[in-house]
Amino acid sequence: MGSGISCKRNDPYIVMRRGALRSIVSTACSAVLLALAAGVAVGHAGVAVGHKSTPAPLVHREPARAPTTSPLTASELARLHAANASLDARIERLAAQVDTLSAFDQRLRARATRASATGKVASARASGDDAAGGPELPPRPCQASSAYSNPQIPRAELDCLSTTLSALEQDVAQREAALDAFPGRRPVAFGRTSSLFGNRLDPFTHHLSFHPGLDLSAPTGTPILAAAGGRVIRAGPMPGYGNAVEIDHGHGVITRYAHASKIEVRVGQTVKPGESIAEVGSTGRSTGPHLHFEVRVNDRPVNPADYLALFAGASAA
Numbered sequence: 001m002g003s004g005i006s007c008k009r010n011d012p013y014i015v016m017r018r019g020a021l022r023s024i025v026s027t028a029c030s031a032v033l034l035a036l037a038a039g040v041a042v043g044h045a046g047v048a049v050g051h052k053s054t055p056a057p058l059v060h061r062e063p064a065r066a067p068t069t070s071p072l073t074a075s076e077l078a079r080l081h082a083a084n085a086s087l088d089a090r091i092e093r094l095a096a097q098v099d100t101l102s103a104f105d106q107r108l109r110a111r112a113t114r115a116s117a118t119g120k121v122a123s124a125r126a127s128g129d130d131a132a133g134g135p136e137l138p139p140r141p142c143q144a145s146s147a148y149s150n151p152q153i154p155r156a157e158l159d160c161l162s163t164t165l166s167a168l169e170q171d172v173a174q175r176e177a178a179l180d181a182f183p184g185r186r187p188v189a190f191g192r193t194s195s196l197f198g199n200r201l202d203p204f205t206h207h208l209s210f211h212p213g214l215d216l217s218a219p220t221g222t223p224i225l226a227a228a229g230g231r232v233i234r235a236g237p238m239p240g241y242g243n244a245v246e247i248d249h250g251h252g253v254i255t256r257y258a259h260a261s262k263i264e265v266r267v268g269q270t271v272k273p274g275e276s277i278a279e280v281g282s283t284g285r286s287t288g289p290h291l292h293f294e295v296r297v298n299d300r301p302v303n304p305a306d307y308l309a310l311f312a313g314a315s316a317a
Contacts, residue, residue: 083158090165097172104179107310180273181249183227183304184311187257187293188280191218194290197303203287212301213256213294214308220261220289222280227255227293227307232269232277241292242284245277254299258292259283 195203195215202209226247233254234246241258245265248254261281271277282289295304 080155080158083162087158087161087165090169094165094168094172097176101172101175101179104310111306111310180229181251181253182307182310183249183253183255183295184307184309185225185227185273186308186311187225187227187255188216188218188222188291189225191216191222191280191291193217197301197305204285212296213258213292214304215290215292217288217290218280220279220281222289222291223276224257224260224278224280224291226271226273226275226277227295227304228253229271229273230255232265232267232271235263235265235267238284240285242286243278243281244284247271247277252298254296256292256294256296258294259286259290261289 193214194217195211197211197214199208200211201207224245228247228249230247230249232245233248234244234256236243238244238258241256243260243263244256244258245260245263246254246256257278259281260278260283262279263277264279265271265277280289280291286292293304295302295307
């Protein structure tokens with residue numbers, strides 16, 4: 001039967017890579033270090049001129065111009081070094097986040113490409129909600145062309161780099177929010193798959209019927225975990241499903257968790273990925289303790305295995 005991966009607005013299609021990030025950072029940091037060195041050099045040069053005792057040769061020289069700016073003081077240099085160290089920490093953290101999102105992006109693209117060949121998955125770029133374009137140009141580095149004459153340049157360079165990192169951090173935060181809303185985390189920590197998505201023999205009538213989710217067999221009381229972050233829109237009895245929880249993840253994506261022995265959340269509550277929301281049971285139309293897990297896109301059931309496989313690949317890597 002039909003299965004698919006919903007790729008809606010804000011799906012984590014990463015356009016950044018560590019190389020591009022490093023290009024911006026290394027260029028800017030080089031300029032900062034150059035400017036810092038220049039500031040120290042100006043100070044040392046002033047000291048050397050003040051202690052020179054050899055008389056100057058009797059040749060005509062233009063009078064030396066007084067410096068228009070003073071070299072950086074020790075406290076100013078200390079503050080700049082501290083600011084630079086803080087930026088280094090932000091860069092490393094951002095690079096790690098980009099690596100995580102990029103790895104997931106590669107798995108998502110590879111799976112979408114394979115499924116598109118069989119017509120099971122729509123293209124991730126079919127939606128125009130997040131449309132963008134333009135030529136691909138290299139990142140513009142922060143400039144420090146007058147670093148030798150202006151000791152204020154290091155401050156401007158660090159401000160420029162901080163602004164660039166803030167923009168990247170904001171973009172990564174948005175993509176991480178989209179990743180949090182992707183229902184690919186396993187809803188029980190352990191347990192075997194006892195019934196797959198699709199047509200099957202009904203366990204009660206033994207007639208052919210459609211099964212809109214995955215059945216994951218686990219002992220009664222096993223914690224049921226949210227496959228993604230979202231808002232609880234149902235928490236209570238549901239015909240055929242027993243005690244059930246539904247979570248809205250946005251963009252038409254809903255997950256359903258059924259046959260619970262106990263429900264731990266309420267309608268309107270916001271949950272995080274992996275948060276415990278209920279306990280495995282056998283309420284409703286069930287032959288034994290298990291979790292019935294559904295992923296629904298625009299109120300249409302799709303194969304949860306397509307979503308779980310993406311995160312299973314991450315844990316196996």
